Amino acid sequence: MFTGASQFALVGVVGAGGSVWAGAATAALLGSRNALYGLRLSSILESGWWRRLAASHFVIDETTAMAIARDSPADSRLAFWATGFSVFALWNLGTLIGALATHALPNPKDLGFDAAPPAAYLALLAPRLRAREPLAIALGAGVVALVLLPFVPAGVPLLIIAVLIGLIGLWGRSK
Amino acid sequence: MIWAGVLVASATCYAIKLAGLSLPRRLLEDPRVQRTVPLLPVALLAGLIATQTFSTGQHLVLDARATALGVAIVAVLLRAPFLVVVAAATVTAALLRLV
Numbered sequence: 001m002f003t004g005a006s007q008f009a010l011v012g013v014v015g016a017g018g019s020v021w022a023g024a025a026t027a028a029l030l031g032s033r034n035a036l037y038g039l040r041l042s043s044i045l046e047s048g049w050w051r052r053l054a055a056s057h058f059v060i061d062e063t064t065a066m067a068i069a070r071d072s073p074a075d076s077r078l079a080f081w082a083t084g085f086s087v088f089a090l091w092n093l094g095t096l097i098g099a100l101a102t103h104a105l106p107n108p109k110d111l112g113f114d115a116a117p118p119a120a121y122l123a124l125l126a127p128r129l130r131a132r133e134p135l136a137i138a139l140g141a142g143v144v145a146l147v148l149l150p151f152v153p154a155g156v157p158l159l160i161i162a163v164l165i166g167l168i169g170l171w172g173r174s175k
Numbered sequence: 176m177i178w179a180g181v182l183v184a185s186a187t188c189y190a191i192k193l194a195g196l197s198l199p200r201r202l203l204e205d206p207r208v209q210r211t212v213p214l215l216p217v218a219l220l221a222g223l224i225a226t227q228t229f230s231t232g233q234h235l236v237l238d239a240r241a242t243a244l245g246v247a248i249v250a251v252l253l254r255a256p257f258l259v260v261v262a263a264a265t266v267t268a269a270l271l272r273l274v
Contacts, residue, residue, distance in 0.1 A: 001181070001184060001185035001188045001189070002188075003188050003192075005216060005220065006184070006188050008223075009219065009223060010180075010181065010184055012223055012227055014177065014180075016226065016227060016230075016232075017232060019180075020176060020177045020179075020180030020181070021180055023180060023184070024180045024181070024183050024184035024187070026219060026223075027184040027187075027188060028184060028187040028188060028191065029215050029219060030215065030216050030219050030220075031187070031188040031191050031192075032191055032212050032215055033212055033213060033215065033216050034188070034191055034192045034195055035191050035192070035194050035195035035198070035203060035212065036195065036203060036208075036209070036212050036213070037192075037195060038192060038193075038194070038195020038196040038197075038198075038203070039195060039200060039203045039204065041195075041196065042195075042196045042197075042200075045196070052193070052196050052197065053193070055196065056189060056192040056193040056195075056196055057189060057192065059192040059195060059196065109272075110269065110272060111265065111269050112239070112243065112264070112265040112266060112267065112268030112269030112270075112271075112272065113265060114227075114240060114268065115228075115239065115240045115243035115244070115247075115264045115265055115267065115268035116261050116264060116265045117223075117227050118223070118224045118227045118228045118240065118243075118244050118247070118264070119243065119244065119247035119250075119260050119261045119263070119264030119265070120257070120260075120261050121220045121223045121224045121227075122220075122224055122244070122247050122248065122251055122260065123247070123251060123257045123260040123261065124216075124220055125216075125217065125220040125221060125224070126251045128213070128216065128217050128220075129217070133214075134213075134214065134217045137214055137217050137218050137221070138217050138218065138220075138221035139221070140218075141217070141218035141219070141221040141222045141225070142221045142222065142224065142225035143225070144222070145221075145222035145225040145226050146225050146226070146229055146230070146235060149226055149230050149233060149235065150233050150234065150235065154226075154232070154233065157222060157226060158219055158222045158223065158226075161218050161219060161222045162215060162218070162219060164218075165211060165214050165215055165218045166211060168211075168214070169207055169210050169211025169212075169214060170207055170211065
C-alpha cells in the first residue's frame, strides 16, 4: 500500500480498537480518489501493460499534481516518475525509521503523540476545503462520527459516513 | 489476521489505481462518480479527526487532544507546512500533560 491517507487510516482504525476489516474498508474508500487521478494521467503516461502496472503503484496526490502541472507530455512523464521514485523511497525510509524508533519510546502519550494523527489528517484535509460544499460535508461528517461513536464498534462510524456520501452523491442535487 | 487485512487493503488500493489507468474514460467521467469520489476523502478524514480527537474507546472525552487540534487548525489557517502542523499539535498535547 502506497497512499498516505489510507495507510494512516488503517493504522488509526485498528489503533482505536476497530477491526482490521473496518480499517481495510476505510483505507480502500480513501484510496478511491486515486482512480480519478488515473483519468488525468492515462493520456500522459506511456502505453504498454507492464509500464501501466508499474505506474499504477505511483498514482498518488503528489505524482498527479506534479505531472499535470507540466506543459509537455515528456515533462509530465519525467515529473511523474521522478516524484514517484523520490516520494516512494523517502516515505518508506521514514516509515522504517518510525517503526524502529517507536520501540525506544517509553510512553508515546506523554510526548503528545496521540495528538499527531488528527493533526496529520487535518493537514491532508485542509487543501480540499476551499469551497463551501466540502467544508459543510467535513463538519457534518465530524458530527455524525461523534454521534454514532458510542453506539457502534470502532471504525464503523466511518463506514456509515462513506455510505451516506454515496447516497448524497447518487441522489443529491445534480448540477 | 491483521496481516490478512493489511494485504487485502494493499491489494485493493493498488487495484483502484490500476483501474483508474485502465477503465474506459466514460465510466470515470460519469457525473455521479465525479461528484461522489472527491467527497469521500473529505468526509472520511473529517470523521477520523473527530473520532481520534474526542474519544477514548467508545467514550466521548474532552482532553489535551482537543486543544492540540485547535492549535493545528490555527497552523493550517496560517498555511504552515505538514510537519509544522503535526509538530505543533504534538508539542501542545505534551506540554498540557506536563503541567
